[in-house]
Amino acid sequence: MTKTKDATSASEASESPPTSGAEMPSEAAQAHRFGKARSAQSTALLEDYVELISDLLGASGEARPTDVARRLGVSHATAIKTISRLKREGLATSRPYRGVFLTEAGTALAERVRLRHRLVVDLLVAVGVPPDSAEADAEGIEHHVSDTALAAFRAFLGRGENS
Amino acid sequence: MTKTKDATSASEASESPPTSGAEMPSEAAQAHRFGKARSAQSTALLEDYVELISDLLGASGEARPTDVARRLGVSHATAIKTISRLKREGLATSRPYRGVFLTEAGTALAERVRLRHRLVVDLLVAVGVPPDSAEADAEGIEHHVSDTALAAFRAFLGRGENS
DNA sequence: CTTAAAGTGTAGCCGTTGCTACATGTTGGT
DNA sequence: ACCAACATGTAGCAACGGCTACACTTTAAG
Ligand SMILES: [Mn+2]
Ligand SMILES: [Mn+2]
Ligand SMILES: [Mn+2]
Ligand SMILES: [Mn+2]
DSSP: OOGGGGGGGGTTSSSOOOOOSSOOOOHHHHHHHHHHHHHHHHHHHHHHHHHHHHHHHHHOOOOHHHHHHHHTSSHHHHHHHHHHHHHHTTSSEOOSOOEEEEEEHHHHHHHHHHHHHHHHHHHHHHOOOHHHHHHHHHHHHHHGGGHHHHHHHHOOOTTSSSO | OOOOOGGTTSSSSOOOOOOOOOOOOHHHHHHHHHHHHHHHHHHHHHHHHHHHHHHHHHHHSOOHHHHHHHTTTSOOOHHEEEHHHHHHHEEEEOTTOOOEEEEEHHHHHHHHHHHHHHHHHHHHHHHOOOOHHHHHHHHHHHGGGOEEEEEEHHHHHHHOOOO
């Protein structure tokens, strides 16, 4: 390697910590925030599946893996694998060739997720986002909105804790 | 197995597609939305790394892998592996034991991400979300806000295309 | 009833993002 | 100059979420 260490000669004089710009949050606080965002990501997929299955059940009485896959834009194999994760986590049930259904926990989650989805879309529209964009962005945003923020959204929209 | 097929006897009469509730979006549109949310997820991590590295460089002149790891709340091995992905994608450079730096592309991305982050926080606060919650939620939300929505946010906040 | 189409399930692959454990390099204190 | 502490890098593991390919079952057409 012949390490020509002296390469660092010119730049080592001014190692001034600028300290000028904006403050950075504490390490602990920042790590906690990033951790929350990561864990939200891990549940986002489950939430989308449960909400979609609930919609399909409500609209046509059944939720077949292929329909779920087509709506999500993934292969049926992927959908089936994720549905088996839903079952593992107690959110859904399914018997071979008989479609997917939601457990009580799954139904409750779907309800919460559906309300949250609508609230997020409504808030985006209320601040001026075009409806199509609002609907598209909400699909990702919804999974990262805390209950605290949801309450604020409701207040802003002039709804008293319902809807 | 002895498949007693007649088990489906009682329930097969009313296979009415309710069709009553809310309309569902078209399969294609919905799949497209979910796909966008998925791809946003895949860049979210890169965005957070780049923004954080930029912050560290601005605040102290250097961004060491261990600092990045502590701020993100992950192990240093994880941080190093992701940093190597940043390098692979042309966003960062680093020489062993010498810290991480951003390429021009990385710097540009960091700038965009920082502005977007601030805009999202400001909008959340403007609609009544407490600052701490706004900051925490923004960390996840930011990665799913389209340029269209950002423009609407700016307009809502009364800022003409800057900041 | 027979057969083709559609749906379902399984297996095996890959890339990403975590982790722990261990090995190696750098640096500061004495 | 030395050694201990710290930082960095590497290896190997696991879970997740994609995919394609193939096998099987159910449903629909004729
Ligand atoms: Mn969603
Ligand atoms: Mn949704
Ligand atoms: Mn973020
Ligand atoms: Mn951010």
